Amino acid sequence: MDSLNLIKNDPWLEPYKTDIEHRFQLSVSKEKELAGKGKSLSDFADGYLYFGLHKTEQGWVIREWAPNATDIFLIGNFSEWKENTKYRFSKLKNGVWELKLKTGEIKHLDLYKLSMHWNGGHGERIPAWATRVVQDKKTYIFSAQVWSPSRPYKFKKKKFKPQISPLLIYECHIGMAQEEERIGSYNEFREKILPRIAKDGYNAIQIMAIQEHPYYGSFGYHVSSFFAPSSRFGTPDELKQLIDEAHASGIAVIMDIVHSHAVKNEVEGLGRFDGSYNQFFYGDHRREHPAWDSLCFDYGKNEVIHFLLSNCKYWLEEFKFDGFRFDGVTSMLYYDHGLGKAFGSYNDYYDGGQDENAITYLTLANKLIHEVNPHAITIAEEMSGMPGLAAKTEDGGIGFDYRMAMGIPDFWIKIIKEKKDEEWNPSAIFWELTNRRSDEKTINYAESHDQALVGDKTIIFRLIDDQMYWHMMKNDTNMAVDRGMSLHKMIRLVTLSTINGGYLNFMGNEFGHPEWIDFPREGNGWSYKYARRQWSLVDRKDLKYEYLGNFDEAMIKLVKDVKHFEQSPIIKLWDNGGDQILAFMRKDLLFIFNFHPFKSFTDYGILAPKGSYKTVLNTDSYTFGGYGLIDESIEHFTIPDPLYKKEKKEWLRLYLPARSAQVLKLQKRK
Known part of the structure; x- marks a missing residue:
């Protein structure tokens, strides 16, 4: 071949x-x-229409694959949680078991499980194909639940085509997307957070922890019920409404799906669903993940x-x-x-x-x-x-x-931790952000949820640390805060402006959400203090968080308004390690970064396509918490140089304040 x-x-x-x-x-x-x-792969992947619990014209049917089972009973509040021959499954071919019930034998909101028998043992199990699983608030026990509302949710927007050029992702977690020390809901997210995301300009949300998981603190990565949207946040219909309204706002909804492993739990999960060790998972030394305490x-x-x-x-x-x-x-x-x-x-x-x-x-x-x-x-x-x-x-x-692009956040952490500000090398930054395979699209990001987990720090917290507690008032001048905010904006702008596919931000980090993420656990007294988002910080007009939020919105809009921005070539115009200056063009946008911590440059020369340029974004603007040192009303004209006549490049002379970035737009070519 x-x-x-x-x-x-x-x-x-x-x-x-x-x-x-x-x-x-x-x-x-x-x-x-x-x-x-x-037939097609899609025909093959119709298992959810056959397995699990389904309503029929005669009543109900439930099917499960359990090849090692010797007997299965449906138990629930309808049977007083006891085995009853009326709810006994019949064995079909290839390890499939089936139970048919008449109308009225179970109903909407009934709780149920499987009483699974195998040679040498038996135990209660939640059906592998269950689409609704709930936890009792008193006993903390999980059960499957019949979900068959009389008026199921119907999508208003029948068809939706994501507008993702470029793809701008807002990574989020439903439970921690509210300010109170508790678990948030699908409805709260839809009503309060979706409008924020739409205003910020992101065209996609990536939702974590959708698949049901027994331990909230796992961030949703130890999945037990793969077909059940987590009931901690509300009902399946409420999730559907959230997605429907996101689509109505032009926002695509991406699910953080976990197929790499599963929780070890046997009663709640698939651990020994039919009593065997190798039904869904490897039966040998490969069964348990050595680092994640889960099953493969x-x-x-x-x-x-x-x-x-x-x-x-x-x-x-x-x-x-x-x-x-x-x-x-x-x-x-x-x-x-x-x-x-x-x-x-x-x-x-x-x-x-x-x-x-x-x-x-x-x-x-x-x-x-x-x-x-x-x-x-x-x-x-x-x-x-x-x-x-x-x-x-x-x-x-x-x-x-x-x-x-998982190396990028690691790079930013390394440079912040290990390099003095005057050692930040623009060549190294540019190489790290653009080093990728030409035939594969990547998602650039400065930080995701991973960088905010307890034991780690967000970029803003690494830069400012505990000074954030005392010096984020707008009338408070603090050098550590000024430095941190300047670099926070520059890091995000250079990361976004070098994309070849998409960009991702974890919720709240766009405005410099302080501290870390820590879900309720025994070690913190089951506290929700750090498993929430303090939206009031960015909403308050007396705090500097608003500046960072304003900048993120302006930055996203700039890139979003350029058609196929991510597909345009990145043309490096200038980098100087001593001056710590980096400049490159994409289409008609000229991005210029001065990473130097204290050197500002007057009439700094950059060879650029000849023409006139106007400032369209400036990290040093008052609007974004800067010093306002750049006059954005000035139109800049290139100056000819005989040496570069054939290249159609001329000198652009600019004022570049220390630790700032600006974006100029080519207005007209000479």
Whole structure:
């Protein structure tokens, strides 16, 4: 066969041609095996329509896959939580069990579980395909719940096509998206937070912790019920309404989906669903994740692939999610989960330590998602740099639309912690922000939720620290605060302005939310103090948080208003390590950064396309908490230089205040 485009686009992959083409063939063969003749992956991924609890014309039917079970009973408040032959399942083929009930034998809001029997034991289980799971507020016990309202929510916006050029993501968590020390709701988010996001200009939200999880403090990453939206935040219908209204505001909704592992719990989760250790997960030493205290799916089983692919389609079809950010992809790709591996050469990606079953699953998942919704968005959270992860499946890639640029936040943390301000090197900054594969789109971000977790610090808190508690009043001059706010704006602007796909911000960080994120746990006395967002800080007119919020809104608008900004070439015009100056152009926008902590430059010369320029964004503006040193009303004209006549470049002479950035727009070419 001819080489795949993935290899053609990167000659350094030629030595690994056999491995890449082998993986491609594995996904092609597996798709044929699963879909069968004349059917598609989407047809195969209809498991959620067959398994689980469903209302029928005669009453109800519930089905579960439990090949190791010897007997199953449906128990609940309708049976006084006792086994009753009326609620006994019948065994069908291939490990499938079924129970049919008449109308009235169960009803809306009834609680239920499975009483599972196997050779040598039995136990209560929540159905694997349950779509509604609730926790008793007194006993803290989880149960499945019949969800069949008489007037189910109907989407008002039937069709929605994300406008994502560029993709501007507001990462959020429903529970902590409110100010009181408690868990927030879908309705509160829809009513209070969505308008903020729309005003800020973001065109997508990425919601964490949607799939039900027993422990709130896991941030939603220890999933127990994969088809159930977390009831902590409200009902399934309330989630649907949130998504519907987001679409009405032009905002795409991306789900942070967890298919990389599952919670170990047996009663609430899939740990030993039918009494066996290897139903959904590996049965050997690979079963438990060594770092996450969780269980690893066996992607080599068709039944597991069916479960997970059906899960993808379910969220797309039933809730109208616009795509997924797949969590923990690195862990899936490698048998050793990528732990302790440097990934310093291409050989590290093709040394035999890769889980081909997981790679096949991810390839099929991407293909399915785009088959169900051609406009869907898929993002990989992956740190190893696996080539082709965000390349098309037909080119030999794994098929994600974007990959997270996970090295960028690590770079910012490292430079803030280890470098003096006068050691910030513009060449190193530019290289880190633009070092990526040309055939794969990335999501740039300065910080996500990861950088804010307890034990770590947000960028603003690293820069200002405890001075934030005392010196964030607008009438208070403080050098540490001024420095921190200046760098906070510059870091975000240079990170956003160098995107080739999209940009992400975690909620509240746009206005410099102080402190860290810490969910209620035994170690903090089950406190919600740090599991919330203090929106009042940015709303108050006497605090400097408003300045940072204003800047973020202006920055987002600037980029959003440029059609296909992320696709435009980045042309470096100037970088000078001694002066700490960086300048580059994208289309008609000229971005200039002076990272020097104390040197301001008058009539600083930058070779730029000849013409006239006007200031369209300035981090030093009073509006953004700056010193107002730049006169934005001035139109700047380039000055000819015979040496650069052929290049059609001329000198642009500018005033560059220390620790500031400005964006100029080319008005007309000479």
